[in-house]
Amino acid sequence: MEKMEHTILEEQKGDRIDKVISGLNEEWSRTQVQDWIKEGNVLVNGKNVKTNYKCSVSDFIVITIPEPEELDVVPEEMDLDIYYEDKDVLVVNKPKGMVVHPAPGHLTGTLVNGLMAHCKDLSGINGVLRPGIVHRIDKDTSGLLMVAKNDLAHESLVNQLVEKSVTRKYKAIVHGVIPHEYGTIDAPLGRDPKDRQSMTVVDNGKHAVTHFRVLERFNEFTFVECQLETGRTHQIRVHMKYIGYPLAGDPKYGPRKTLDLNGQALHAGLLGFIHPRTNEYLEFEAPLPEDFEELLDRLRNNR
Template sequence: MINISTKVQLTFNEPTKSRLDNFVSENLNDQTRSQIQKYIKEGNILVNSNIVEKTGAKLTSGDVIDITIPDEKPIEAVPQDIPLDVIYEDSDVLVVNKPQGMVVHPAAGHPDHTLVNAILYHSKINDNDILRPGIVHRIDKDTSGLLMVAKNDLAKQSLMKQLKDKTNLREYLAIVHGNFKETNGKINAPIGRSKKDRKKQAVVDDGRSAVTHFTVLEQFDEYSLLRLKLETGRTHQIRVHMKYIGHPVAGDPLYGPKNTLQGNGQFLHAQKLGFEHPRTHKWLEFSIDPPEIFQETLNKLRS
């Protein structure tokens, strides 16, 4: 069980003045402006060691902001009877098809009803990680598709090494904005936290290496269907890379335009997954069709 309690210190070094609530919300992950305003009113945010009375107090260069994020309800991954689409399972590994809308593991804002809660009800996972037992890689909440899970330490170490050595297979399908002159391409652009919006990732000079390969499968009036293969696994990698080259994923609420295809979030699906079995060393490969809304949208574009 983990208490989500944090103390953070920020220094304001901008040349022009800024509102306290705006500056803090831009620099804290997973904290909304309304939450920040609540912390200010409760005296949990100090400027130069002084309590601030107004949420819109102006900051000047050199101001030091001390933030105490109060303890929230402790988070613990517990088994929950939630439907789980199991594609493969043995004593070492589990492969599941994660639906759109499901978070992979518990965290602040999503303490339960996650994929991990469902996995713990379905299987015995021997892992000391109490929030992410068995999880070696993740896909975003509104991305559907295949995920491999380690059921013991031998499997976890093996699968993590394969991810690090780039010897596994992860292929996605995506509907993106715009058309292409080329039939395939490689995006090699480092990804890190956005300098403009702390809740986003972006291509930045000091980011971590990120490589995505894409193949154009079909093209429509204003959209294209791509197959994408990951070399690396950075947060939001495909979504960030596609925006970077001017072809954001359709339906993406974070990186895409407002005028887009309507669905349950981004049209991105982890279709194919391959890895070497940790114990037998045999190659395992799995494929799964995208969800119904993805297929229905494709059929509409085709017609």
């Protein structure tokens, strides 16, 4: 089993242990870390602690990262839209409506099921239900994802995400007419205390930064490009709502009266990263889906 060590810094004094550990790796969820703590895989100064343990300066933490479980996800033949593939990485254009990885009670029809049928060699770092998955996009968001085919590639791509060197640009349609051309939203994100299934801006949340620029304005909507500096859950959806311009069609964060799009108008159109083996910068761009283009045409015709 892989081990990771960390010494608590001055700025982490008083923080919960589960928050500190989940902040060490963008791919570790707080729930996952809490399970590790309960299972005895986290020691603070050589002792087991509870998930709500408050850290002190110079606390020495040892995290034992559990080995990936045996895969119990069935490969399924799918017509995947592969943009790039070699022995280390794969870039796929995910359609709207497809879930990226299985979850308990939802083990079929996901991108991971299709990837497992397409290629047998996916990294095992994320364990049983998410082989090869380095980052995610929501079910109703379309667009490009990078997938690791071995652990070397996985570690490299995750490190690039942590270092914020991956280029991720999204196209979105938002409610309201944004008056300025550019903007940056720097607001920390965390679970909504009133609704644990939703994210919101909270003082003690994870650092989150989204840059945006206006591409086109309509009567009641704006077409924007958003660039992620960090990659938090639902980041663009929550950030745009926070500044008063929620995504069109968003059932969770949009207004009740919104466009009927079967989900938010959001497309991960551009993805760039450094190849884990060759160190060459690769960049890919996927056009807007047909229904997204049709919506833009309708908005243009209504001006």
